[in-house]
Amino acid sequence: MIEASYDIHNCGMQFFLTAHARQRMRERNLTTVMLETALHHPVRIVRDSGGRLLIIAVHTRDGGARALLVAGKIEGETLRIFTVIETTKIQKYL
Numbered sequence: 001m002i003e004a005s006y007d008i009h010n011c012g013m014q015f016f017l018t019a020h021a022r023q024r025m026r027e028r029n030l031t032t033v034m035l036e037t038a039l040h041h042p043v044r045i046v047r048d049s050g051g052r053l054l055i056i057a058v059h060t061r062d063g064g065a066r067a068l069l070v071a072g073k074i075e076g077e078t079l080r081i082f083t084v085i086e087t088t089k090i091q092k093y094l
Contacts, residue, residue, distance in 0.1 A: 015078065017081050021072075021082055028086055039057075043058055044056040044094060051073055052071065053070075054069060065088070066087060067088075069086070071083050
């Protein structure tokens with residue numbers, strides 16, 4: 001994994017949720033607002049050799065801190081999001 005710096009918010013990049021990502025968000029009760037906040041305020045972005053990104057943000061939910069993990073790939077001017085995961089294991093991803 002390679003640390004990467006992408007300014008998704010200021011470059012005006014659009015995102016596209018795959019059917020899998022939409023399903024996982026529904027199952028995990030994650031909102032589009034949570035996703036957009038994570039994309040605008042990541043604490044870390046990691047890129048692998050295949051160009052896939054793991055965007056990591058921290059937020060509070062149900063009285064506790066959680067990491068929101070957004071996995072995707074930039075395709076042209078669009079971030080294609082494959083899945084979204086929420087976890088309490090914040091330190092594992094920072």
